[in-house]
Amino acid sequence: MMMKKTILKTLSLGLLVTTILAGCGKTSSTSNEVIKIGISQIIEHESLDSARKGFVDALAENGFKDGEKIEIDFQNAQGDMAIAQTIAQNFVSQKKDLILAIATPSAQSAYNLTKDIPILVTAVTDPVKAGLVNSLEKSGTNVAGTTDAAPIDKQFELLKKLIPTAKKVGIMYNTSEINSESDIEQAKKIAPKYGLEIITTGISSVNDISQTLEALIPKIDVLYASTDNMIASSMPLISTKCTEKKIPIIGAVTAEVEGGALATEGIDYYKLGYQTGEVAIEIINGKRPQDMPITTLKDTELVINGDSAKKLNINIPEDLMKKATIIGGGK
Structure with missing residues (x-):
């Protein structure tokens, strides 16, 4: 009888650990599964393109190259809010593991549709006023990343x-x-x-x-x-x-x-995007966006x-x- 209870306790503990790990999704550097990242950009211009490149380069230089450990799906809304919303809907339905939203309209579209998938933002001037985070010091939501507030x-x-x-x-x-x-x-x-x-x-x-x-x-x-x-x-x-x-x-x-x-x-948007990529690495390695600040470049x-x-x-x-x-x- 004692042996049976011990086995049941062991099985229960194993199930609990499995459940906790499953709840973390694939955002773990120890997982062999490819991490799916959706990138939504509101419009094409040099600053936003540079931020995206910085983000991708930061991932690659930290061991997460597109087509290897990660799979990047880049979509551009061409300045159309309706398209930005459709992109966000597709990313959520496809169950992306992370979303990078470049610029405020793309960030709002993503955040309106999911409070579970971690959302990285960059080139967002005022994330608090945009309703994306509770404060710059500690997000309090599934959103983390950087702001491009102009000096x-x-x-x-x-x-x-x-x-x-x-x-x-x-x-x-x-x-x-x-x-x-x-x-x-x-x-x-x-x-x-x-x-x-x-x-x-x-x-x-x-x-x-x-x-x-x-x-x-x-x-x-x-x-x-x-x-x-x-x-x-x-x-x-x-x-x-x-x-x-x-x-x-x-x-x-x-x-x-x-x-x-x-x-x-x-500010240098490439560096801003790179900094956002470093935030993504932290989330991939298990950090919660809710506990992270929204940062900017000092230089x-x-x-x-x-x-x-x-x-x-x-x-x-x-x-x-x-x-x-x-x-x-x-x-």
Whole structure:
């Protein structure tokens, strides 16, 4: 009788351990099964593409190469929220082990559909306001990762160094993107410190950009291009129109400077994505996203478009030239 009870206890303990391990899913580096990762990106532009590449490289450099220990399914919503929702639905129905959501709309789409699958986010400006996490210090949800909150204070300081006479700063933004609302709130708080006035105008699609700029440009001295994905992806068009009217653009991200903006003091999206990949490794190795913080990069990079400076007849101070990465030619 004692032997029977001992066997039953042993079997019960074994079943309990098996149940706990099963509850952890495949996100364990000791599992021989391939980990399925779905990547949802809201739109294609340099910053978001760089974040995705950084994420994939971080996984590969930590022993998780696509096609070996992991299987990556990349989907791009091309700026369409309905498509982003469909992508999220497919990832959930396919029972992905991890989801990487690049930019706020993709993150919200995924989070609205699953509270169980770990979601990694990157290029999300305000995860708390977006309803993705309880706090930056400790997620409290199935979401972990990084934020790309722009260092607007540094960018406005740069603005005044490059265009000392500037007083009115225009911000054009996508009315459906929470990232933009957060950037505008911060810009309005910081602007008085530099004697600046913020003038905002909203758009709902890329088709609105030309007409909206025509109305905005006469009212401003400088255009500030925020982390808004619609604006970032349309920078060649925006910079062309602004340059014609001799309106400088201060960008929030390097990709905007590459697209024709004058300058930025911003974060490196490749490094941000890489950092997100390192968070994914922690989750694969058993850490819970609920217990993790949302982090950002402390280091920023000064980037100046020399060609844009030349076209705008703006002389770059020598101290800035010495520490900046210069794109193109210029004076």
